[in-house]
Amino acid sequence: MELPQTREIVEKLAKEIRPALSAEVFIVGIHTGGAWLAEELHDMLGLSTPLGTLDISFYRDDFERIGLHPEVKPSDIPFDVDGADILLVDDVLYTGRTVRAAINELFDYGRPASIRLAVLVDRGGRELPIEAGFAGIRLDLREQIDLLKNEKGELELRLRPK
Amino acid sequence: MKIHIKNGRIIDPANRMDEKADLYIAAGKIVAIGRMPADFHSNQEIDAAGMIVCPGLVDLSARLREPGYEYRATLESEMEAAIAGGITSLACPPDTDPPLDEPGLVEMLKHRAKSLNQAHVFPIGALTQGLQGENLTEMAELQDAGCVAFSHAENPFADSLVMMRAMQYAATFDLSVWLRAQDASLSRIGVAHEGEVATRLGLPGIPTCAETIALSKILLLARETGARIHVCRVSSAEGVEMIRQAKAQGLPVTCDVSMNHIHLSEMDIGFFDSNCHLVPPLRSLRDRDALKLGLKEGIIDAVCSDHTPVDDDAKLLPFAESEAGATGLELLLPLVLKWANESGIPVAVALSRITSLPARILNVDCGHLSQGASADICIFDPECYWKIDARSLRSQGKNTPFIGLELKGKVKYTLVGGHVVYRAGT
């Protein structure tokens, strides 16, 4: 199948988020794709609040089976989570397990006032009752889909047969 | 009982014999080699085709753990191990519990060994009471009871005066004194050769000078007292060199090495393998090579098994807390053959290191196949490989650095006094 240009999907997502946004919202991206996307959205939406990143390696529920991710990055939440309105950003929403882990991790930083979820691609296949408030595109996919950064530093969605 | 051993290759280093021939035994003695004596009608024939027929092996150091350590091993189990290894004469050091320092103990051991009707056991008496290094034992009486030599086992003399007196007294009766060269203080805290490996593993070391200082003391006191000296288990290149010089100067000194030390070095300790916790410690590769060469050149006269059965509980401990020693009776022959093979030494020469030469050090009539000699014989298949594992060993000690290895050379028959006392696969 043919995907629209990644750039277009990102712009569509930003457009969808904009009206629902206050100036006080904090964007937090999930490593690695979500963090790239969060950075773009932060620019496009012209926010001045500090941008956060999360590495959910320590909160995964499949640690028992696959162990620690070989490249763990430190999480960086440069604002007070207590009482904050947070927009959590990830590249692809699938089973919902990553988002579950990210929410758990956020709560270890404090008690946010609200968390909303924005993803570039909602590909279905949920295993937990988690839904994205904003999605660039909603698909029903059999293949794997990954967000990559190409040589020019642009974001690019790529399909990968399972 | 008349036995005819036929088709074997007979190697008898004492008589410089190495040829294919038949051997005839009657009334416990070797009656002929080659031509069958007139009126010889054998009761038993042994086909030794493809095998080597040699004198029963002579081991200069085997701990049988009696008296005192019967939970480690019994005389029965260890004597079985000896004959399974082709050993028909063995000397046992005095570090039993109590030590062999009284004639009664020695007679008892001799008697127990004799009643088993297997290998000949030659006890080595203690030089001092309780091996305490203070009071001399009744050496002359002990000799009458059956001691062939006197030693201090692994207990170094702390007091040089007592050491000198012990040697003087032994010399009075022309008794042979067997000593291990290890300085008491320099070896007190160590458990491994003081070198690269001990430094890496953080194990307290025993320096080479613990051997050389003690050895120079032994050699100087031998000169001073006129005692006949045998140096047990030399472990270093420097030690071999000192013996070379002493021999060149005509000092009546002999020396042996443990079969472990001609194959292994400190490197084999790897990450704390307590099977390589031995006394003396395994030293450097350079030392090992010097021992091999010294043995080839005859500076070192004999190889012994240094058989020391240790139970698992005493080995399954951190290296320094584990007990030193390795089982050896059944490995002596294959390990000497391995050394010969690696060093390009004829089998006959190799066998002399475990037959005729140790017999001469023991000063006992054994280790040869002369006509009229007691028929103590080892028949082995030099090409047979076998795996060293707990099941294949008869000794109660299963601890050896060679565990799991395949070695070449398997004893098929052992005869003592004209009787087949061991037959492989039975």
Add this chain to the structure above:
Amino acid sequence: MQNNRQINKNGELQHLLTIEGLPASMLHHILDTAESFVSVTEREVKKVPLLRGKAIFNLFFEPSTRTRTTFEIAAKRLSADVINLNIGASSQSKGETLLDTVNNLSAMHADMFIVRHAQSGAAHLIASHVAPEIHVVNAGDGRHAHPTQALLDMYTIRHFKQHFHELKVAIVGDIMHSRVARSQIHALTTLGVPEVRVIAPKTLLPKGVEHLGVHPYHDLSKGLKDVDVLLMLRLQNERMQGALLPSAQEYFKYYGLTPEKLALAKPDAIVMHPGPMNRGIEIDSSVADGPQSVILPQVTFGIAVRMAVMSILAGS
């Protein structure tokens, strides 16, 4: 020959027994992971659910409150259950062997043993006899190794100096009896430090130490010249007088780190110590508390490094 058992057949860390033989990539992986844990320990909630439900036994056959506590904190911050056992006094004196103790605890479904023992090789022995699903961390065995201490030292060096490949590092003190020094030496040489010096009187240097890839010095002033990192070692009380050293005073005079001696090193040199310090014996208070001392950050990083080691092991 017994092999090093810490790497499993998939190339993962099964146990952490010694730094020796670990590839530089593995050391960096541990340090990188530790970096993520440092940020965790700065949060409101200082723990992560990674090892929830795991039972970690602190097996201390030799007393050490400090090291035991850091492992305990690390395990708790990973949400593991920690059971502390000081065995020195109890079972060992009743004739139970080391392996008896370990087998008993394995039967209680332990997931990990943190082992401290007075004998070199104790952790290897335990690792070679535990069930395959149990992981062993050596928290110090005799004079042999103390890998997590060396790793936290490497973390500290990397934190303050960024790179290893242009450093001169000096280890000062009782090298002979020090498991810390042995592990530091392996870690520094593996990570590519071009010059590692060991400085001690001859009685405190093991024979052949240069085979480990270090340069021995007997004169502190010469040894400290131009170094970037000073790793001080603790001098045990029982070694301060006797046949190894005549007195603590003489040791301090010739091998103690004073501001004057420290001035010989590079101006931005850092000073480290595994603790507990003997002030006025191996290190002067004004140095220990001075601007070049990074002894307290070492302690903080120590917890993150131990969290990293435990989580990498538990996930292998």
